[in-house]
Amino acid sequence: MIVSVCPPHAARDVARSVTGFGGVYVDANAIAPHTAREVAAIVQAGGATYVDGGIIGPPPASAGTTRLYLSGSAAVEVRDLFAGTALDARIITADMNADVAASSLKMAYAAWTKGSAALLLIARALAEAEGVADALGVEWEMSQPGLLARCRSARRSASAKGWRWTAEMEEIAATMAAAGLPPGFHLAAADVFRDYPRDSPATGA
Numbered sequence: 001m002i003v004s005v006c007p008p009h010a011a012r013d014v015a016r017s018v019t020g021f022g023g024v025y026v027d028a029n030a031i032a033p034h035t036a037r038e039v040a041a042i043v044q045a046g047g048a049t050y051v052d053g054g055i056i057g058p059p060p061a062s063a064g065t066t067r068l069y070l071s072g073s074a075a076v077e078v079r080d081l082f083a084g085t086a087l088d089a090r091i092i093t094a095d096m097n098a099d100v101a102a103s104s105l106k107m108a109y110a111a112w113t114k115g116s117a118a119l120l121l122i123a124r125a126l127a128e129a130e131g132v133a134d135a136l137g138v139e140w141e142m143s144q145p146g147l148l149a150r151c152r153s154a155r156r157s158a159s160a161k162g163w164r165w166t167a168e169m170e171e172i173a174a175t176m177a178a179a180g181l182p183p184g185f186h187l188a189a190a191d192v193f194r195d196y197p198r199d200s201p202a203t204g205a
Helices: 008-018 033-045 073-081 103-128 133-143 147-178 184-195
Strands: 002-004 024-027 049-054 066-071 087-093
Touching: 002 033, 008 033, 008 066, 008 133, 008 147, 024 033, 024 073, 024 103, 024 147, 033 103, 033 147, 049 073, 049 103, 073 087, 087 103, 103 133, 103 147, 103 184, 133 147, 147 184
Parallel strands: 002 024, 024 049, 066 087
Antiparallel strands: 049 066
16 A cells, blocks of 8 residues: 655656556645545555545644545545554545545635635735834734634744645645635735745754
8 A cells, every 4th residue: 555645746656656556556645636636646556545635733642633535446445454443544435436525625725724724814914015014913912812823833834834725726726626616815825835835954953
């Protein structure tokens, strides 16, 4: 079994790199359903059985924090592999007609979690550009308790991981468009993360 967890833009290349592998290939990347189907076609043409996956939560250091959602004909086999571990593997469906359900769930979930983080960052950036950042912080504390702390968390995450989230936002935008929904918000979120200042390697951050 191979479990692919990589930046979204590399999912196809990773799948191509295992041509000839005849086991179960789990793509657990944050990719659009149509991208997941492309990956499935690549690995199946190479001889593997494809299982769609979607990870929600941080690296699974302890039980109860992280879920791996699965869909596809071999989803049960993958779920059973993680029995008794810190990773909670859950099957959405083993129905072949819903072969990319896990990717669809991941896109819908991240559309809010990371999309709303981008919105917070751009709202804060506007306040800074207009010289009212301190006043906005005070107002957030009064009328939106916890939002200032969440904005600080979004800034830390964007500095450390925004380079990965850019492609994820583009995948979400493609998913929205394919569903007949407006893709523009998440294309703008991709711009936010693409341009966000990165942590310096010298800081150890």
